[in-house]
Amino acid sequence: MVVVLFDIWLPAIEGAILLIVAVEQLYLFRFIFQGFVLLKDRLLLLVSLSFIIFAAGSLLSSTVAFWAFSLLLRNPLSAAGFEVMSSVVGILSAFQFVGFLILVLSPPLLKGELLESGMAPQLLVIAGVAAFREYFVGAAMVAVAMLFLLIVSKTRSFATIESNAIMIALLALFFSKWVILLPFPFRAMDVISIIMDAVAFSSLVVLRETIAFSMPARPGGGRAGEV
Amino acid sequence: MKYRPTVSILLAILETIHSSKGANISRISTRANISHARLRVKLDEMESAGLVARANSPREGARFFTLTDKGRQALFTLRELTSFLSSLGLLPQDEI
Numbered sequence: 001m002v003v004v005l006f007d008i009w010l011p012a013i014e015g016a017i018l019l020i021v022a023v024e025q026l027y028l029f030r031f032i033f034q035g036f037v038l039l040k041d042r043l044l045l046l047v048s049l050s051f052i053i054f055a056a057g058s059l060l061s062s063t064v065a066f067w068a069f070s071l072l073l074r075n076p077l078s079a080a081g082f083e084v085m086s087s088v089v090g091i092l093s094a095f096q097f098v099g100f101l102i103l104v105l106s107p108p109l110l111k112g113e114l115l116e117s118g119m120a121p122q123l124l125v126i127a128g129v130a131a132f133r134e135y136f137v138g139a140a141m142v143a144v145a146m147l148f149l150l151i152v153s154k155t156r157s158f159a160t161i162e163s164n165a166i167m168i169a170l171l172a173l174f175f176s177k178w179v180i181l182l183p184f185p186f187r188a189m190d191v192i193s194i195i196m197d198a199v200a201f202s203s204l205v206v207l208r209e210t211i212a213f214s215m216p217a218r219p220g221g222g223r224a225g226e227v
Numbered sequence: 228m229k230y231r232p233t234v235s236i237l238l239a240i241l242e243t244i245h246s247s248k249g250a251n252i253s254r255i256s257t258r259a260n261i262s263h264a265r266l267r268v269k270l271d272e273m274e275s276a277g278l279v280a281r282a283n284s285p286r287e288g289a290r291f292f293t294l295t296d297k298g299r300q301a302l303f304t305l306r307e308l309t310s311f312l313s314s315l316g317l318l319p320q321d322e323i
């Protein structure tokens with residue numbers, strides 16, 4: 001009975017968490033996109049694009065999770081309900097994969113340094129890992145998250161709140177994708193993965209807020225983008 | 228020529244004008260590390276966008292630029308954006 005109740009409510013919990021994550025991603029998208037509107041910079045355009053892809057993925061998978069919930073609520077043993085529920089993390093990871101790939105590749109692409117920056121072999125590793133068909137998206141995301149982690153760890157010292165926030169975000173992201181590759185029942189792993197995603201994007205929001213607070217007061221108040 | 232993000236260029240221009248409480252083209256060019264030709268284009272764009280204004284300085288003529296209120300707000304936005312992007316490893320520290 002408890003297990004059945006857990007199964008029914010799990011997609012609702014997933015959907016609610018994903019909705020919160022989508023709001024966080026839209027908040028970050030707004031911050032960056034307003035910068036793009038002001039400056040018309042290609043880097044900002046690509047970063048905005050990444051965040052809108054993340055938000056679209058979270059919104060879509062949240063909708064799918066609530067759909068699964070509605071199916072299971074009507075019939076707790078609905079095979080269609082479980083099938084829909086099992087696709088939530090796959091959809092989310094697919095969007096995140098595209099978003100993070102754009103994010104990781106945008107600086108070297110804009111500089112024309114993709115090949116000389118040593119990223120080409122790493123991209124081959126991603127392609128190689130992605131070749132494991134069963135775990136295509138999850139494994140590819142792990143590889144991209146690792147690549148991102150490498151890039152960030154090369155460019156930063158780890159003494160500030162900002163650095164800690166970004167490391168927590170990336171480690172949570174890495175863990176969220178790694179956990180879905182573990183050979184355990186998918187329902188428990190899926191919800192842990194989604195919670196880790198929420199931790200990752202919450203850390204990015206903390207990072208953005210920390211930066212805003214650490215800056216000198218603006219003339220006339222207001223926040224970034226409110227030009 | 229290597230790509231330098233517009234974010235970094237505009238931040239350098241706005242910071243120079245802000246810290247000097249107004250600056251001429253030569254000073255901005257030196258401090259922001261931008262060629263005169265490219266700087267003139269950027270300053271024209273920024274003037275059209277209402278971020279900077281030409282001040283009629285008796286010594287400098289119309290080549291002296293000051294920040295508008297919108298330009299000061301844009302400077303704060305840019306500082307936050309560049310800090311966020313560099314934290315994500317998307318903007319090297321030496322480009323800020």
